[in-house]
Amino acid sequence: MNRTRLIEGRTALLVTFAVGLVLAWSLAPAVWQALTALKPDVQITKVPTSYLPHPVTMQHFASLWERKPLGLYLANSAWIATWATLLCVAVAAPAATALARLPGRGREGVLLALLMLSLFPPILLLFPLYEGVRGLGWINHPLALVLPYAALNLPLAVWVLESALRALPAELDEAARLDGLSTLRRLWRIHLPLALPSLATTCILVFIFCWNEFMLALTFMTRDTSKTITGGIASVSGASLYEIPWGQLSAAIVIATLPLILLVLLFQRRIVSGLTRGALKG
Amino acid sequence: MWTRERLLLLLPALLLLAVVVALPVLRVVQLSLYHVELHQGIVLRWAGAAQFSRTWLDTRWWATLLNTAVFTCCSVALEMVLGVVFALLLHRRFRGRGVVRSLVMLPWVLPTAVMALAWSWIFNDSFGVLNDLLGRVGILSAPVAWLGAPHTAMITLVVADVWKTTPFVMLIVLAGLQGIPEQVLEAARVDGLTAGQRLWKVVLPLLTPSLLVALAFRAIQAYGAFDLPYVMTGGGPGGTTETVSLYAYHNYFRYLDFGYGSAVAVQGAVLAGLLVASVLHVARRLGAKRT
Numbered sequence: 001m002n003r004t005r006l007i008e009g010r011t012a013l014l015v016t017f018a019v020g021l022v023l024a025w026s027l028a029p030a031v032w033q034a035l036t037a038l039k040p041d042v043q044i045t046k047v048p049t050s051y052l053p054h055p056v057t058m059q060h061f062a063s064l065w066e067r068k069p070l071g072l073y074l075a076n077s078a079w080i081a082t083w084a085t086l087l088c089v090a091v092a093a094p095a096a097t098a099l100a101r102l103p104g105r106g107r108e109g110v111l112l113a114l115l116m117l118s119l120f121p122p123i124l125l126l127f128p129l130y131e132g133v134r135g136l137g138w139i140n141h142p143l144a145l146v147l148p149y150a151a152l153n154l155p156l157a158v159w160v161l162e163s164a165l166r167a168l169p170a171e172l173d174e175a176a177r178l179d180g181l182s183t184l185r186r187l188w189r190i191h192l193p194l195a196l197p198s199l200a201t202t203c204i205l206v207f208i209f210c211w212n213e214f215m216l217a218l219t220f221m222t223r224d225t226s227k228t229i230t231g232g233i234a235s236v237s238g239a240s241l242y243e244i245p246w247g248q249l250s251a252a253i254v255i256a257t258l259p260l261i262l263l264v265l266l267f268q269r270r271i272v273s274g275l276t277r278g279a280l281k282g
Numbered sequence: 283m284w285t286r287e288r289l290l291l292l293l294p295a296l297l298l299l300a301v302v303v304a305l306p307v308l309r310v311v312q313l314s315l316y317h318v319e320l321h322q323g324i325v326l327r328w329a330g331a332a333q334f335s336r337t338w339l340d341t342r343w344w345a346t347l348l349n350t351a352v353f354t355c356c357s358v359a360l361e362m363v364l365g366v367v368f369a370l371l372l373h374r375r376f377r378g379r380g381v382v383r384s385l386v387m388l389p390w391v392l393p394t395a396v397m398a399l400a401w402s403w404i405f406n407d408s409f410g411v412l413n414d415l416l417g418r419v420g421i422l423s424a425p426v427a428w429l430g431a432p433h434t435a436m437i438t439l440v441v442a443d444v445w446k447t448t449p450f451v452m453l454i455v456l457a458g459l460q461g462i463p464e465q466v467l468e469a470a471r472v473d474g475l476t477a478g479q480r481l482w483k484v485v486l487p488l489l490t491p492s493l494l495v496a497l498a499f500r501a502i503q504a505y506g507a508f509d510l511p512y513v514m515t516g517g518g519p520g521g522t523t524e525t526v527s528l529y530a531y532h533n534y535f536r537y538l539d540f541g542y543g544s545a546v547a548v549q550g551a552v553l554a555g556l557l558v559a560s561v562l563h564v565a566r567r568l569g570a571k572r573t
Contacts, residue, residue: 018371019382026386029445032411033400049414091294098291106284110292117303119499119558121506123527124551127313127534127544128306131324151302154295183287214395214509219535230395234513246403256396264391268384271391272453 030257037061037250044247060247061255064236067248070255072225073232080142080228081210084149088206089199091150092157097187099158100165101173111159118155122215133220140226145217149210156209157202164198165191201270208260229256313544320538333545343546345521346529347553352436353525354504357443361500362493364444365451370481372452373459383456390449398513401442405429432522435515439523442510447503451496458492459485494565498558505554526550 036044037060038053064070099107129148138144168191176186192199217231227235233252236245264271314334317327337343372383389397404412405428416422428434462485470480486493508527511517517524517532524532530550533543 012376015371015374015376019376022368022371023382023385025445026389026449029397029400029404030388030392032404036403045409047409047414048417049409049411091298094291095295098288102284102288117299119502120303120307121502121527121547121551121554123506123508123530124310124547125303125306126531127540127547128309129302130534131309132306147298148302151298154298158295183291208391212391212393212395214393214512215531218395218512230393233396233399246406246409249399250403253396253400257392260391260393261388264384264388269380272380272383272387 030261033250033253033257036246037254039247041247060245060251064248064251064255068232068236068252069225070232070252073227073229074255074259076142076221076226077211077228077230080145080149081207083142084146084153084210085203085206087146087150088153088157089161089203092154092161092202093187093192093199094184095154096158096161096165097183097191099162100168101170111162114155114158118152122152126215126219129216130219138220140221140223142226144220145210145213145228148216149206149213153206153209157206160198160202160205161195164195168194197270200267201273204263204267204271208263211260310544311548313541314548316541318540318544320540324540329541333541334549336542337545337549342521342524342529346524346526349436349521349523350505350507350525350550353439353443353507353523354501356436357440357447357504358497358500360440360444361448361451362497364448365496366455366486366489366493368448368452369455369459370485373456386452387449389446390453392446394446394509395513397446398442398510401438401445402429402514405438429515430519432519435519435523439507439510439514442514443504443507446510447500451500454492454496454499455489458489462488490565494562497565498562501561502554502558505550505557526553 035051035053038056038058039050040053040055040057040059043050043053099110102110125148133139133144172190172194173186176190181189211228212230213228214230214234217228218234221227221231224232224235233249233256236249236252313326315329315331317329317332319325319327368386372379372386376382404410407413407425407427407430410425410428412428413422413425417425426434428438466484466488467480470484475483506527507525508531511523511525511528512531515523517528526546527550530543530547533539533546537543
């Protein structure tokens with residue numbers, strides 16, 4: 001009895017240690033960035049490295065805010081990601097309803113085709129999309145990113161929503177049909193409210209992926225005031241590689257990642273379960 | 283069945299995908315068959331397969347292909363191993379597991395382009411924390427210019443990618459682990475298999491489908507890597523970290539050679555497709571042999 005308890009105690013200790021290691025590895029780069037952002041310049045370029053900021057300073061945030069329209073970057077990202085998410089879900093939900101009650105092979109075929117689409121390397125689409133965006137005069141216009149983002153996240157949204165809608169009992173449809181509701185009404189009034197958790201998960205995931213996108217944002221948003229946070233931060237660096245203002249850069253990184261960290265901590269359960277189902281998207 | 287209503291419901295999605303994915307794919311294939319010249323607007327001159335045969339003599343194309351292969355193999359291999367280890371660990375019951383899981387997910391949720399900068403700072407030659415730590419432990423006697431030398435630059439990219447995407451593999455494996463019934467493990471325990479044997483002979487074979495999914499996704503995403511090399515190394519030093527995606531991008535927007543850029547992108551995508559198909563084929567064969 002004592003022996004097993006000893007072994008159990010030892011395993012628990014080992015597990016705790018391993019979990020600690022995994023956490024340290026996962027969080028260290030972000031934590032290090034935050035520490036750097038709070039250090040005075042002399043400390044940032046000190047050799048050997050001094051680890052904790054002393055005194056804690058907000059100077060980098062202040063000078064960054066003066067030098068770059070960071071608030072605009074954030075607002076652009078939020079605006080574009082929000083509209084892209086809404087469009088994506090608005091298009092995905094009807095498609096998911098159509099697929100959820102589709103019997104047999106057709107459903108699997110369409111879902112598989114969607115999966116294939118989401119695997120296309122984005123570089124393949126970059127130049128033709130650029131041509132289209134230029135042709136429409138949409139360079140620096142939010143729509144240039146909203147449409148591609150909505151489309152590129154569509155497979156994920158359809159996958160998650162379809163599996164949620166399929167799980168709803170079929171009798172619901174019958175009852176609603178007898179009440180004379182059209183399919184779209186049924187979707188809006190009955191199905192989506194019931195599938196609300198999955199809907200929320202889909203929205204959060206799509207929003208995050210839009211917020212994080214870099215290649216298209218870099219290419220389509222050339223004016224400083226139109227940039228999203230990812231593209232904007234890449235332009236924070238100084239004139240040459242050797243005069244990168246690391247304090248400001250760290251501050252920018254903290255500002256760009258903080259909203260996401262909050263989102264993850266707020267919706268942790270939802271995100272983990274949603275990611276598990278939607279993990280396929282990447 | 284395919285009623286008219288169903289098709290109407292699917293229509294917006296199909297339209298969006300047609301405009302943003304299907305048409306661009308057709309267009310890039312078309313462009314890859316032409317010499318694309320910039321005068322007032324774009325002028326196309328038929329090239330046939332000339333752009334593709336040009337890659338044969340292009341040492342830089344072969345170099346990028348090799349870089350991409352090295353990057354993909356190293357990072358995907360490490361991610362698969364670490365992802366399984368993380369998943370096995372976080373599958374255990376312990377207090378605070380939910381919070382730990384979501385914290386471990388963080389790297390995957392944070393923007394790659396932004397965290398690439400964070401990694402450049404960590405790997406910085408004069409003030410980077412990695413040099414300092416390794417120096418303190420006594421592994422390094424002098425600071426290393428991680429991003430400045432060919433081999434170490436590739437290592438930095440792999441480390442950043444492993445950090446970023448291990449959680450993705452972990453998630454898929456965790457989902458797979460949850461699908462293994464407790465009785466199976468109990469039976470193995472009763473049969474007297476040790477923990478290691480249970481893992482190797484019972485758990486891993488049952489995880490094969492999850493592992494294949496993770497492998498396919500990771501391989502194709504790592505192969506298409508753009509954000510990390512663009513931000514961390516710009517493809518340097520001396521083109522040693524230029525990936526296929528980055529090379530296509532440079533052809534488009536640095537050299538304005540849209541035809542060749544398209545050919546590079548198309549050829550890269552076709553090779554990626556073949557790669558994944560063959561990896562899955564081999565893996566499935568091996569899996570079939572084992573059971």
